[in-house]
Amino acid sequence: MLGRSALISVQSAQKILTDHLADVTVTSETVALIDGLDRILAEEIVSPENLPPFDRSTMDGFAVIAADTYGASSSMPAYLNVTGEVEMGKLPSGTVVRGGCFRIPTGGIIPDGADGVVMLEQSVPIDETMIEITASVAAGANIMRAGEDIRKEQPALAAGHLLRPQDIGLLAALGITQVRVAKPPTVAVISTGDEIVAYTSEVPPGKIRNSNGPALAALVRRAGGRPVDCGVVSDDETEFFAIIEQAITANDCVIFSGGSSVGSRDLGEKAVERLGHPGLLVHGVQLKPGKPILIGMQGAVPVFGLPGHPVSAQVCFELFVAPTIKTLMGRATSCSSAEPTLRAELTRNINSAAGRMDVVRVKIAGHEGSYKASPVLGKSGAISSLTQADGYFIIAENVQGCTAGTTISVYLYR
Amino acid sequence: MLGRSALISVQSAQKILTDHLADVTVTSETVALIDGLDRILAEEIVSPENLPPFDRSTMDGFAVIAADTYGASSSMPAYLNVTGEVEMGKLPSGTVVRGGCFRIPTGGIIPDGADGVVMLEQSVPIDETMIEITASVAAGANIMRAGEDIRKEQPALAAGHLLRPQDIGLLAALGITQVRVAKPPTVAVISTGDEIVAYTSEVPPGKIRNSNGPALAALVRRAGGRPVDCGVVSDDETEFFAIIEQAITANDCVIFSGGSSVGSRDLGEKAVERLGHPGLLVHGVQLKPGKPILIGMQGAVPVFGLPGHPVSAQVCFELFVAPTIKTLMGRATSCSSAEPTLRAELTRNINSAAGRMDVVRVKIAGHEGSYKASPVLGKSGAISSLTQADGYFIIAENVQGCTAGTTISVYLYR
Numbered sequence: 001m002l003g004r005s006a007l008i009s010v011q012s013a014q015k016i017l018t019d020h021l022a023d024v025t026v027t028s029e030t031v032a033l034i035d036g037l038d039r040i041l042a043e044e045i046v047s048p049e050n051l052p053p054f055d056r057s058t059m060d061g062f063a064v065i066a067a068d069t070y071g072a073s074s075s076m077p078a079y080l081n082v083t084g085e086v087e088m089g090k091l092p093s094g095t096v097v098r099g100g101c102f103r104i105p106t107g108g109i110i111p112d113g114a115d116g117v118v119m120l121e122q123s124v125p126i127d128e129t130m131i132e133i134t135a136s137v138a139a140g141a142n143i144m145r146a147g148e149d150i151r152k153e154q155p156a157l158a159a160g161h162l163l164r165p166q167d168i169g170l171l172a173a174l175g176i177t178q179v180r181v182a183k184p185p186t187v188a189v190i191s192t193g194d195e196i197v198a199y200t201s202e203v204p205p206g207k208i209r210n211s212n213g214p215a216l217a218a219l220v221r222r223a224g225g226r227p228v229d230c231g232v233v234s235d236d237e238t239e240f241f242a243i244i245e246q247a248i249t250a251n252d253c254v255i256f257s258g259g260s261s262v263g264s265r266d267l268g269e270k271a272v273e274r275l276g277h278p279g280l281l282v283h284g285v286q287l288k289p290g291k292p293i294l295i296g297m298q299g300a301v302p303v304f305g306l307p308g309h310p311v312s313a314q315v316c317f318e319l320f321v322a323p324t325i326k327t328l329m330g331r332a333t334s335c336s337s338a339e340p341t342l343r344a345e346l347t348r349n350i351n352s353a354a355g356r357m358d359v360v361r362v363k364i365a366g367h368e369g370s371y372k373a374s375p376v377l378g379k380s381g382a383i384s385s386l387t388q389a390d391g392y393f394i395i396a397e398n399v400q401g402c403t404a405g406t407t408i409s410v411y412l413y414r
Numbered sequence: 415m416l417g418r419s420a421l422i423s424v425q426s427a428q429k430i431l432t433d434h435l436a437d438v439t440v441t442s443e444t445v446a447l448i449d450g451l452d453r454i455l456a457e458e459i460v461s462p463e464n465l466p467p468f469d470r471s472t473m474d475g476f477a478v479i480a481a482d483t484y485g486a487s488s489s490m491p492a493y494l495n496v497t498g499e500v501e502m503g504k505l506p507s508g509t510v511v512r513g514g515c516f517r518i519p520t521g522g523i524i525p526d527g528a529d530g531v532v533m534l535e536q537s538v539p540i541d542e543t544m545i546e547i548t549a550s551v552a553a554g555a556n557i558m559r560a561g562e563d564i565r566k567e568q569p570a571l572a573a574g575h576l577l578r579p580q581d582i583g584l585l586a587a588l589g590i591t592q593v594r595v596a597k598p599p600t601v602a603v604i605s606t607g608d609e610i611v612a613y614t615s616e617v618p619p620g621k622i623r624n625s626n627g628p629a630l631a632a633l634v635r636r637a638g639g640r641p642v643d644c645g646v647v648s649d650d651e652t653e654f655f656a657i658i659e660q661a662i663t664a665n666d667c668v669i670f671s672g673g674s675s676v677g678s679r680d681l682g683e684k685a686v687e688r689l690g691h692p693g694l695l696v697h698g699v700q701l702k703p704g705k706p707i708l709i710g711m712q713g714a715v716p717v718f719g720l721p722g723h724p725v726s727a728q729v730c731f732e733l734f735v736a737p738t739i740k741t742l743m744g745r746a747t748s749c750s751s752a753e754p755t756l757r758a759e760l761t762r763n764i765n766s767a768a769g770r771m772d773v774v775r776v777k778i779a780g781h782e783g784s785y786k787a788s789p790v791l792g793k794s795g796a797i798s799s800l801t802q803a804d805g806y807f808i809i810a811e812n813v814q815g816c817t818a819g820t821t822i823s824v825y826l827y828r
Binding site for chain 1: 447448451452465466467468474501502503504505519520521522523558562563564570571578579580581582583584586587588589591607608609610613614617619620621622623624625626627628629630631632633635636649673674675676677678722724728755756757782783792796797798800801803823826827828
């Protein structure tokens with residue numbers, strides 16, 4: 001049994017884990033650009049060319065020599081001869097000379113000679129071949145220069161970056177059709193406990209269904225990993241140790257969620273204690289729910305023994321396993337992935353013991369600027385408390401509870 | 415060309431769209447529970463049974479008759495005979511009688527006769543068959559009652575709910591192996607413009623690659639839809655109208671992003687104007703970037719003409735297309751999906767014209783409680799401004815700009 005005194009803080013446990021993951025090598029694979037969505041870049045992408053590839057007009061109007069427009073106004077317009085036209089998607093033919101201009105559409109290539117674009121709205125047609133310019137434009141006006149969006153040889157996206165829709169757009173614009181991304185780590189998901197049966201089976205009296213297995217597999221998928229369902233294993237030492245060994249050999253990460261009985265917990269502890277080098281790393285943390293978490297590593301494979309209670313298992317997953325899966329993919333942390341983002345007003349008092357981190361599930365109501373967070377209470381075995389929640393907040397070790405009306409920072413489930 | 419006076423507000427446009435989508439029917443399909451992750455429930459799920467299915471102990475200890483413990487303390491313990499043991503996953507045999515108790519593990523079934531559980535920590539073994547109880551327990555103590563997590567016939571999850579990992583866990587616990595979920599709407603993605611070529615092709619001089627197509631396809635996927643790539647179509651009226659017709663017939667939603675030239679824009683307008691009933695709904699909104707958006711509907715199929723500039727196209731997608739895809743799946747809006755969640759301090763002044771909604775992309779720095787948001791500026795044709803941003807904030811129609819130091823609410827890209 002774990003005494004409070006032997007436990008370490010969540011932060012210390014995270015640091016021990018991070019330190020041991022420092023040398024892990026990211027394995028990668030090449031996929032078609034469009035399949036790169038939501039994957040992690042395994043290498044920096046340097047722009048192979050200028051974007052845009054040529055000077056483009058950002059307006060419909062006339063490509064001019066800016067000096068020809070200086071001093072122009074509605075009362076004192078400049079007159080220019082329309083000596084050519086730029087067609088979309090075609091190279092302009094000819095050169096703009098002093099006193100002349102080319103008609104140009106938005107996105108059209110700036111013709112030789114021209115150094116500015118007068119907006120259509122600042123021109124008045126005189127006849128087919130002449131216009132009045134009613135405003136002065138500076139050199140470079142209404143032009144996007146070649147390479148202004150991104151320059152050739154400039155880093156476009158960093159290794160470890162999560163590919164979002166806009167990133168796919170940028171890479172398409174650069175003509176990059178394949179990307180090297182991290183392989184999703186395979187994560188073995190094992191459920192133990194003599195009382196547990198597969199959720200797809202008939203349930204004999206006294207047994208309960210395996211709900212942690214499918215929930216953890218889904219969490220693995222959300223974190224970017226590939227869950228490998230190892231089913232339900234009984235609390236038999238020989239059988240359990242064999243499955244763990246096998247899972248370590250075949251996967252990048254192993255998680256098991258223990259049964260709730262003493263025997264089941266003892267077995268989990270033994271399994272982590274007997275791992276090869278570096279072995280047992282964390283044996284219980286100052287956390288509620290989630291205190292009895294076990295973390296170990298054999299070679300480069302992290303092994304997590306999660307508590308059997310569904311709520312505790314999910315909390316431990318968010319705090320320890322999800323960051324590990326991201327590290328195994330070389331993911332750079334970003335604001336949107338790792339931070340509590342929503343500020344809300346707590347609707348009731350919540351107690352918490354000093355020296356322990358509490359993770360409290362909340363339901364959010366209200367709108368921008370006036371969110372309210374109501375704790376979803378329930379025994380840690382209550383699965384429905386998780387399904388009713390929109391997210392959670394953390395009461396730090398050095399804080400004894402939170403009072404109603406306090407503004408808290410909520411991590412949202414998405 | 416669109417004059418400011420003819421434009422309507424973003425909110426009005428959203429309302430017109432929502433009203434027209436009110437009668438859309440959600441089509442659904444049945445999938446295995448584990449494949450239900452991130453899908454939208456098409457029907458309410460009512461619990462088929464009690465969870466837990468029986469009264470369970472939440473502690474390791476002894477199942478007792480609470481009255482036998484009344485008044486017990488360390489100095490004045492109660493003595494009980496250990497007359498049985500509950501094994502994990504098995505029905506208890508025998509009944510607890512006055513003066514007796516059964517050993518019970520966490521999760522074990524409460525045996526007949528017992529109405530409370532004494533924690534192991536509040537007992538002292540005398541010998542193999544007798545214990546001291548050092549604290550009084552109330553009836554019901556340390557017991558989770560059958561149905562306490564969720565009762566038989568109680569609604570477990572509502573129609574329109576997005577299935578998250580914890581929801582998968584709950585349904586597994588209830589023995590639900592299949593779920594009826596919304597079919598992902600198929601969304602045709604068409605790119606137009608004489609200057610555009612497929613991003614996988616060679617780029618002749620003067621042309622640029624189709625970056626909106628892949629970016630929009632990725633946005634469709636993120637929103638829960640299934641993108642159907644219709645490639646690049648030239649600004650030829652016959653060809654373009656034929657592709658649009660075909661796309662409407664074969665899909666649940668159609669989006670095209672126009673070329674930047676006047677001709678291309680005119681063609682897009684014509685295409686939406688000639689839609690069958692109810693036809694053109696929105697022709698330009700008071701929005702920057704994104705003003706020239708076109709929204710129409712033919713029968714039950716919404717058609718969106720997005721501006722050609724990548725930034726404008728993505729802004730219009732977030733404001734109009736993403737909510738439409740969610741509506742087509744019957745998704746209930748939730749806090750985590752539809753609200754600006756991060757409060758941050760703006761690092762510089764941003765101007766905005768009155769009467770127009772401005773969407774400003776920002777990069778986030780800092781940590782909880784002190785986030786800073788720096789606008790990522792760039793011409794709306796600049797794709798890199800999107801890839802550098804972590805999210806965006808909105809300057810409302812009735813506000814003229816934001817000054818540095820203001821606290822803003824940011825919608826995070828994930």
